[in-house]
Amino acid sequence: MVGMWFFTFAFLAVVSAVSSCSPSDHAALMAFKAQLNEPYLGIFHTWTGDDCCLNWYGISCHPDTRRVVDINLRGESEDPILVKAGRAGYMTGTISPEICKLDHLTNLILADWKGISGEIPKCITSLSSLRVLDLIGNKISGDIPADIGRLSKLTVLNLADNAISGQIPTSILNIAGLMHLDLSNNRLTGQVPSDFGNLKMLSRALLSRNQLTGSIPESIGYMNRLADLDLAMNQISGSIPDRLGKMAVLSTLNLDSNKLSGQIPSTLLGNTGLGILNLSRNSLEGNIPNVFSSNSYFMVLDLSYNNLKGPIPGSLSSAKFVGHMDLSHNHLCGTIPVGSPFDHLEASSFANNDCLCGNPLKTC
Numbered sequence: 001m002v003g004m005w006f007f008t009f010a011f012l013a014v015v016s017a018v019s020s021c022s023p024s025d026h027a028a029l030m031a032f033k034a035q036l037n038e039p040y041l042g043i044f045h046t047w048t049g050d051d052c053c054l055n056w057y058g059i060s061c062h063p064d065t066r067r068v069v070d071i072n073l074r075g076e077s078e079d080p081i082l083v084k085a086g087r088a089g090y091m092t093g094t095i096s097p098e099i100c101k102l103d104h105l106t107n108l109i110l111a112d113w114k115g116i117s118g119e120i121p122k123c124i125t126s127l128s129s130l131r132v133l134d135l136i137g138n139k140i141s142g143d144i145p146a147d148i149g150r151l152s153k154l155t156v157l158n159l160a161d162n163a164i165s166g167q168i169p170t171s172i173l174n175i176a177g178l179m180h181l182d183l184s185n186n187r188l189t190g191q192v193p194s195d196f197g198n199l200k201m202l203s204r205a206l207l208s209r210n211q212l213t214g215s216i217p218e219s220i221g222y223m224n225r226l227a228d229l230d231l232a233m234n235q236i237s238g239s240i241p242d243r244l245g246k247m248a249v250l251s252t253l254n255l256d257s258n259k260l261s262g263q264i265p266s267t268l269l270g271n272t273g274l275g276i277l278n279l280s281r282n283s284l285e286g287n288i289p290n291v292f293s294s295n296s297y298f299m300v301l302d303l304s305y306n307n308l309k310g311p312i313p314g315s316l317s318s319a320k321f322v323g324h325m326d327l328s329h330n331h332l333c334g335t336i337p338v339g340s341p342f343d344h345l346e347a348s349s350f351a352n353n354d355c356l357c358g359n360p361l362k363t364c
Protein backbone atom coordinates (compact mmCIF):
# COMPACT_ATOMS: atom_id res chain seq x y z
CA MET A 1 0.00 0.00 0.00
CA VAL A 2 2.76 2.37 0.96
CA GLY A 3 4.66 1.18 -2.12
CA MET A 4 1.65 1.94 -4.27
CA TRP A 5 1.31 5.40 -2.78
CA PHE A 6 4.97 6.10 -3.38
CA PHE A 7 4.72 4.92 -6.96
CA THR A 8 1.75 7.21 -7.58
CA PHE A 9 3.57 10.12 -6.00
CA ALA A 10 6.66 9.53 -8.11
CA PHE A 11 4.53 9.28 -11.23
CA LEU A 12 2.80 12.59 -10.49
CA ALA A 13 6.16 14.23 -9.83
CA VAL A 14 7.38 13.16 -13.25
CA VAL A 15 4.18 14.36 -14.93
CA SER A 16 4.39 17.77 -13.34
CA ALA A 17 8.08 18.06 -14.24
CA VAL A 18 7.36 17.53 -17.93
CA SER A 19 4.29 19.75 -17.97
CA SER A 20 6.08 23.04 -17.50
CA CYS A 21 8.68 24.59 -19.72
CA SER A 22 11.90 26.24 -18.66
CA PRO A 23 10.85 29.04 -16.25
CA SER A 24 13.33 31.41 -17.88
CA ASP A 25 11.90 30.66 -21.35
CA HIS A 26 8.42 31.14 -19.95
CA ALA A 27 9.34 34.51 -18.43
CA ALA A 28 11.06 35.64 -21.64
CA LEU A 29 8.02 34.76 -23.76
CA MET A 30 5.67 36.54 -21.36
CA ALA A 31 7.86 39.67 -21.58
CA PHE A 32 7.94 39.34 -25.38
CA LYS A 33 4.14 39.03 -25.52
CA ALA A 34 3.68 42.00 -23.17
CA GLN A 35 5.26 44.39 -25.70
CA LEU A 36 3.14 43.23 -28.64
CA ASN A 37 -0.48 43.82 -29.51
CA GLU A 38 -2.26 41.47 -31.93
CA PRO A 39 -5.90 42.56 -31.99
CA TYR A 40 -7.52 40.44 -34.72
CA LEU A 41 -6.54 36.79 -34.41
CA GLY A 42 -5.98 36.35 -30.70
CA ILE A 43 -2.87 34.23 -31.15
CA PHE A 44 -1.50 35.29 -27.76
CA HIS A 45 -4.62 33.93 -26.06
CA THR A 46 -3.01 30.52 -26.53
CA TRP A 47 0.01 31.68 -24.54
CA THR A 48 -1.36 30.69 -21.15
CA GLY A 49 -0.45 28.06 -18.60
CA ASP A 50 2.92 26.96 -17.28
CA ASP A 51 3.97 24.88 -20.25
CA CYS A 52 5.09 27.17 -23.03
CA CYS A 53 5.93 24.05 -25.06
CA LEU A 54 2.29 22.96 -25.10
CA ASN A 55 -0.05 24.50 -27.66
CA TRP A 56 1.40 27.98 -27.51
CA TYR A 57 0.75 29.29 -31.01
CA GLY A 58 4.01 29.65 -32.95
CA ILE A 59 6.22 28.19 -30.22
CA SER A 60 8.16 24.96 -30.53
CA CYS A 61 10.49 23.32 -28.05
CA HIS A 62 13.22 20.75 -28.40
CA PRO A 63 11.70 17.35 -27.54
CA ASP A 64 14.52 16.40 -25.16
CA THR A 65 15.65 19.62 -23.56
CA ARG A 66 12.17 21.18 -23.70
CA ARG A 67 13.82 24.51 -24.33
CA VAL A 68 12.15 26.94 -26.75
CA VAL A 69 13.82 26.58 -30.15
CA ASP A 70 11.36 28.26 -32.55
CA ILE A 71 9.27 31.37 -32.59
CA ASN A 72 7.37 31.12 -35.86
CA LEU A 73 4.76 33.86 -36.19
CA ARG A 74 3.69 34.80 -39.70
CA GLY A 75 1.03 37.40 -40.41
CA GLU A 76 0.55 36.14 -43.95
CA SER A 77 0.25 32.41 -44.48
CA GLU A 78 -2.16 29.58 -45.19
CA ASP A 79 -2.38 28.86 -41.49
CA PRO A 80 -5.94 27.91 -40.41
CA ILE A 81 -6.01 30.72 -37.87
CA LEU A 82 -5.54 33.25 -40.69
CA VAL A 83 -7.77 31.43 -43.16
CA LYS A 84 -10.55 31.28 -40.56
CA ALA A 85 -10.16 34.97 -39.74
CA GLY A 86 -10.30 35.74 -43.47
CA ARG A 87 -7.69 38.44 -43.12
CA ALA A 88 -3.96 38.96 -42.92
CA GLY A 89 -2.41 39.46 -39.54
CA TYR A 90 -1.59 42.79 -38.00
CA MET A 91 0.47 43.45 -34.92
CA THR A 92 1.91 46.53 -33.29
CA GLY A 93 4.44 47.01 -30.53
CA THR A 94 8.14 46.26 -30.31
CA ILE A 95 10.46 43.29 -29.98
CA SER A 96 11.40 42.95 -26.32
CA PRO A 97 15.12 42.45 -25.61
CA GLU A 98 13.93 39.75 -23.19
CA ILE A 99 13.84 37.35 -26.18
CA CYS A 100 17.63 37.34 -25.97
CA LYS A 101 17.16 35.13 -22.90
CA LEU A 102 15.77 32.36 -25.11
CA ASP A 103 19.29 31.10 -25.50
CA HIS A 104 18.35 27.90 -27.37
CA LEU A 105 16.44 29.76 -30.07
CA THR A 106 17.23 28.58 -33.61
CA ASN A 107 14.42 30.25 -35.59
CA LEU A 108 13.03 33.69 -34.95
CA ILE A 109 10.31 34.42 -37.48
CA LEU A 110 8.13 37.44 -36.91
CA ALA A 111 7.05 38.10 -40.45
CA ASP A 112 4.50 40.29 -42.22
CA TRP A 113 2.74 41.80 -39.22
CA LYS A 114 3.06 45.24 -40.84
CA GLY A 115 2.97 47.24 -37.63
CA ILE A 116 5.82 45.97 -35.41
CA SER A 117 8.14 48.91 -34.89
CA GLY A 118 11.18 49.86 -32.83
CA GLU A 119 14.65 48.47 -33.27
CA ILE A 120 16.10 44.99 -33.50
CA PRO A 121 17.35 44.36 -29.94
CA LYS A 122 21.15 44.59 -30.03
CA CYS A 123 21.44 41.59 -27.74
CA ILE A 124 19.98 39.38 -30.46
CA THR A 125 23.54 38.73 -31.61
CA SER A 126 24.07 36.70 -28.43
CA LEU A 127 21.61 34.03 -29.63
CA SER A 128 24.41 31.82 -30.87
CA SER A 129 22.15 28.98 -32.07
CA LEU A 130 20.11 31.22 -34.35
CA ARG A 131 19.82 29.90 -37.92
CA VAL A 132 16.88 31.88 -39.25
CA LEU A 133 16.16 35.51 -38.45
CA ASP A 134 13.13 36.64 -40.44
CA LEU A 135 11.49 39.96 -39.57
CA ILE A 136 10.18 40.80 -43.07
CA GLY A 137 7.23 43.13 -43.54
CA ASN A 138 7.11 45.23 -40.40
CA LYS A 139 8.05 48.81 -39.48
CA ILE A 140 11.35 48.03 -37.82
CA SER A 141 13.79 50.92 -37.80
CA GLY A 142 17.31 51.60 -36.55
CA ASP A 143 20.49 49.85 -37.60
CA ILE A 144 21.33 46.23 -38.25
CA PRO A 145 23.34 45.28 -35.11
CA ALA A 146 27.01 45.96 -35.92
CA ASP A 147 28.08 42.59 -34.54
CA ILE A 148 25.48 40.59 -36.52
CA GLY A 149 28.45 38.46 -37.63
CA ARG A 150 28.46 36.83 -34.19
CA LEU A 151 25.47 34.82 -35.39
CA SER A 152 27.81 32.27 -36.89
CA LYS A 153 25.11 29.66 -37.58
CA LEU A 154 22.79 31.99 -39.45
CA THR A 155 21.61 30.69 -42.82
CA VAL A 156 18.70 33.07 -43.47
CA LEU A 157 18.68 36.78 -42.70
CA ASN A 158 15.52 38.44 -43.93
CA LEU A 159 14.87 42.01 -42.85
CA ALA A 160 13.14 43.12 -46.06
CA ASP A 161 10.26 45.59 -46.17
CA ASN A 162 11.06 47.53 -43.03
CA ALA A 163 12.54 50.97 -42.32
CA ILE A 164 16.05 49.89 -41.37
CA SER A 165 18.76 52.47 -41.88
CA GLY A 166 22.54 52.72 -41.54
CA GLN A 167 25.07 50.64 -43.39
CA ILE A 168 25.35 46.93 -44.08
CA PRO A 169 27.68 45.89 -41.22
CA THR A 170 30.93 44.39 -42.50
CA SER A 171 30.73 41.76 -39.76
CA ILE A 172 28.02 40.13 -41.90
CA LEU A 173 30.86 38.76 -44.03
CA ASN A 174 31.80 36.47 -41.15
CA ILE A 175 28.58 34.48 -41.43
CA ALA A 176 30.15 31.67 -43.41
CA GLY A 177 26.97 29.63 -43.88
CA LEU A 178 24.65 32.45 -44.92
CA MET A 179 22.51 31.27 -47.83
CA HIS A 180 19.72 33.79 -48.12
CA LEU A 181 20.13 37.51 -47.48
CA ASP A 182 17.18 39.81 -48.05
CA LEU A 183 17.53 43.44 -46.99
CA SER A 184 15.38 44.89 -49.77
CA ASN A 185 13.06 47.82 -49.36
CA ASN A 186 14.70 49.52 -46.40
CA ARG A 187 16.70 52.73 -45.97
CA LEU A 188 20.21 51.33 -46.05
CA THR A 189 23.00 53.67 -47.08
CA GLY A 190 26.72 53.26 -47.75
CA GLN A 191 28.32 50.67 -49.96
CA VAL A 192 27.97 46.96 -50.50
CA PRO A 193 31.02 45.69 -48.54
CA SER A 194 33.91 45.12 -50.96
CA ASP A 195 34.52 41.59 -49.65
CA PHE A 196 30.86 40.65 -50.13
CA GLY A 197 32.10 37.71 -52.22
CA ASN A 198 33.37 36.10 -49.00
CA LEU A 199 29.81 34.87 -48.48
CA LYS A 200 30.56 31.70 -50.40
CA MET A 201 27.34 29.89 -49.50
CA LEU A 202 25.03 32.73 -50.47
CA SER A 203 22.47 31.85 -53.14
CA ARG A 204 20.22 34.90 -52.96
CA ALA A 205 21.42 38.44 -52.29
CA LEU A 206 18.47 40.81 -52.39
CA LEU A 207 19.41 44.40 -51.64
CA SER A 208 17.04 46.34 -53.91
CA ARG A 209 15.12 49.48 -52.99
CA ASN A 210 17.62 51.03 -50.60
CA GLN A 211 19.96 54.01 -50.94
CA LEU A 212 23.16 52.09 -51.48
CA THR A 213 26.01 53.90 -53.22
CA GLY A 214 29.48 52.96 -54.46
CA SER A 215 30.17 50.37 -57.10
CA ILE A 216 29.42 46.66 -57.50
CA PRO A 217 32.24 44.80 -55.71
CA GLU A 218 34.39 42.66 -58.03
CA SER A 219 34.34 39.94 -55.39
CA ILE A 220 30.67 39.22 -56.14
CA GLY A 221 31.73 37.77 -59.48
CA TYR A 222 33.47 34.94 -57.65
CA MET A 223 30.42 33.73 -55.73
CA ASN A 224 29.84 30.25 -57.08
CA ARG A 225 26.46 29.63 -55.49
CA LEU A 226 24.85 32.98 -56.10
CA ALA A 227 21.77 32.45 -58.26
CA ASP A 228 19.90 35.66 -57.63
CA LEU A 229 21.46 39.11 -57.28
CA ASP A 230 19.14 42.07 -56.92
CA LEU A 231 20.67 45.53 -56.46
CA ALA A 232 17.86 47.37 -58.26
CA MET A 233 16.65 50.82 -57.25
CA ASN A 234 19.72 52.04 -55.44
CA GLN A 235 22.32 54.63 -56.38
CA ILE A 236 25.06 52.27 -57.39
CA SER A 237 27.54 53.70 -59.87
CA GLY A 238 30.60 52.61 -61.83
CA SER A 239 30.64 49.88 -64.42
CA ILE A 240 29.33 46.32 -64.33
CA PRO A 241 32.24 43.95 -63.53
CA ASP A 242 33.04 41.52 -66.37
CA ARG A 243 33.15 38.70 -63.87
CA LEU A 244 29.37 38.87 -63.30
CA GLY A 245 28.94 37.26 -66.69
CA LYS A 246 31.14 34.33 -65.69
CA MET A 247 29.33 33.33 -62.55
CA ALA A 248 28.55 29.64 -62.30
CA VAL A 249 24.87 29.65 -61.38
CA LEU A 250 23.68 33.25 -61.64
CA SER A 251 20.23 33.14 -63.21
CA THR A 252 18.63 36.44 -62.14
CA LEU A 253 20.45 39.76 -62.22
CA ASN A 254 18.54 42.94 -61.48
CA LEU A 255 20.63 46.11 -61.58
CA ASP A 256 17.87 48.40 -62.85
CA SER A 257 17.32 51.96 -61.66
CA ASN A 258 20.87 52.73 -60.56
CA LYS A 259 23.62 54.98 -61.89
CA LEU A 260 25.69 52.38 -63.69
CA SER A 261 27.82 53.54 -66.59
CA GLY A 262 30.25 52.05 -69.11
CA GLN A 263 29.47 49.24 -71.50
CA ILE A 264 27.46 46.08 -70.99
CA PRO A 265 30.05 43.30 -70.54
CA SER A 266 29.79 40.84 -73.42
CA THR A 267 30.23 38.02 -70.89
CA LEU A 268 26.89 39.00 -69.39
CA LEU A 269 24.82 38.76 -72.56
CA GLY A 270 26.72 35.66 -73.64
CA ASN A 271 26.00 33.88 -70.33
CA THR A 272 23.49 31.21 -71.28
CA GLY A 273 22.50 30.53 -67.66
CA LEU A 274 21.21 34.03 -67.12
CA GLY A 275 17.45 34.02 -67.65
CA ILE A 276 16.43 37.33 -66.13
CA LEU A 277 18.51 40.42 -66.79
CA ASN A 278 17.25 43.90 -66.02
CA LEU A 279 19.67 46.77 -66.64
CA SER A 280 16.94 49.34 -67.29
CA ARG A 281 17.28 52.97 -66.18
CA ASN A 282 21.04 53.36 -65.90
CA SER A 283 23.58 55.25 -67.98
CA LEU A 284 25.00 52.31 -69.91
CA GLU A 285 26.56 53.19 -73.22
CA GLY A 286 28.22 51.67 -76.26
CA ASN A 287 26.87 48.94 -78.50
CA ILE A 288 24.89 45.91 -77.37
CA PRO A 289 27.49 43.11 -77.62
CA ASN A 290 26.75 40.74 -80.49
CA VAL A 291 27.23 37.58 -78.44
CA PHE A 292 23.87 35.81 -78.34
CA SER A 293 23.70 32.17 -79.37
CA SER A 294 21.26 29.33 -79.85
CA ASN A 295 21.66 28.61 -76.13
CA SER A 296 20.57 32.10 -75.08
CA TYR A 297 17.33 31.85 -73.12
CA PHE A 298 16.04 35.09 -71.65
CA MET A 299 12.71 35.30 -69.89
CA VAL A 300 13.48 38.99 -69.27
CA LEU A 301 15.99 41.11 -71.15
CA ASP A 302 15.35 44.71 -70.23
CA LEU A 303 17.97 47.22 -71.43
CA SER A 304 15.55 50.16 -71.71
CA TYR A 305 16.33 53.74 -70.65
CA ASN A 306 20.10 53.74 -71.21
CA ASN A 307 22.41 55.37 -73.74
CA LEU A 308 22.98 52.31 -75.91
CA LYS A 309 23.80 52.98 -79.55
CA GLY A 310 24.44 51.03 -82.73
CA PRO A 311 22.31 48.21 -84.09
CA ILE A 312 20.35 45.47 -82.39
CA PRO A 313 22.82 42.57 -82.61
CA GLY A 314 21.95 40.10 -85.33
CA SER A 315 22.92 37.15 -83.12
CA LEU A 316 19.85 37.88 -80.99
CA SER A 317 17.68 36.33 -83.69
CA SER A 318 19.41 32.99 -83.09
CA ALA A 319 18.42 32.96 -79.39
CA LYS A 320 16.42 29.95 -78.26
CA PHE A 321 13.93 32.13 -76.41
CA VAL A 322 13.41 35.76 -75.51
CA GLY A 323 10.28 36.39 -73.46
CA HIS A 324 10.00 39.96 -72.38
CA MET A 325 12.50 42.20 -74.15
CA ASP A 326 12.66 45.96 -73.83
CA LEU A 327 15.23 48.01 -75.76
CA SER A 328 13.19 51.22 -75.74
CA HIS A 329 14.54 54.67 -74.83
CA ASN A 330 18.10 54.25 -76.12
CA HIS A 331 19.95 55.52 -79.20
CA LEU A 332 19.77 52.35 -81.26
CA CYS A 333 19.69 52.55 -85.02
CA GLY A 334 19.25 50.11 -87.87
CA THR A 335 17.08 47.23 -88.98
CA ILE A 336 15.36 45.12 -86.34
CA PRO A 337 16.56 41.54 -86.97
CA VAL A 338 14.03 38.97 -88.11
CA GLY A 339 13.49 35.71 -86.26
CA SER A 340 11.41 33.87 -83.73
CA PRO A 341 12.58 35.87 -80.67
CA PHE A 342 11.15 38.99 -82.31
CA ASP A 343 7.88 37.63 -83.65
CA HIS A 344 5.84 38.30 -80.53
CA LEU A 345 7.35 41.66 -79.56
CA GLU A 346 5.41 44.87 -79.80
CA ALA A 347 6.53 48.24 -81.06
CA SER A 348 6.85 49.51 -77.48
CA SER A 349 9.88 47.21 -76.99
CA PHE A 350 11.74 49.32 -79.57
CA ALA A 351 10.17 52.75 -79.05
CA ASN A 352 12.11 55.97 -78.53
CA ASN A 353 15.36 55.08 -80.24
CA ASP A 354 17.23 57.11 -82.84
CA CYS A 355 16.51 55.28 -86.05
CA LEU A 356 15.29 51.71 -85.66
CA CYS A 357 13.10 50.32 -88.40
CA GLY A 358 11.52 47.10 -89.56
CA ASN A 359 8.78 44.93 -88.03
CA PRO A 360 7.09 45.77 -85.63
CA LEU A 361 8.13 49.37 -86.39
CA LYS A 362 7.74 51.01 -89.76
CA THR A 363 9.48 49.43 -92.73
CA CYS A 364 12.96 50.64 -93.49
Ligand SMILES: *[C@@H]1O[C@H](CO)[C@@H](O)[C@H](O)[C@H]1NC(C)=O
Pocket (backbone or CB within 6 Å): 232, 233, 256, 257, 278, 279, 280, 281, 300, 302, 324
Ligand atom coordinates in the same frame (compact mmCIF):
# COMPACT_ATOMS: atom_id res chain seq x y z
C1 LIG B 1 13.14 46.49 -65.15
O1 LIG B 1 13.39 47.58 -64.30
C2 LIG B 1 12.59 48.72 -64.57
C3 LIG B 1 13.12 49.90 -63.75
O2 LIG B 1 13.36 49.58 -62.44
C4 LIG B 1 11.15 48.38 -64.28
O3 LIG B 1 10.32 49.50 -64.50
C5 LIG B 1 10.74 47.23 -65.19
O4 LIG B 1 9.43 46.84 -64.91
C6 LIG B 1 11.67 46.05 -65.05
N1 LIG B 1 11.42 45.11 -66.12
C7 LIG B 1 10.87 43.91 -65.92
C8 LIG B 1 10.57 43.12 -67.13
O5 LIG B 1 10.61 43.48 -64.81
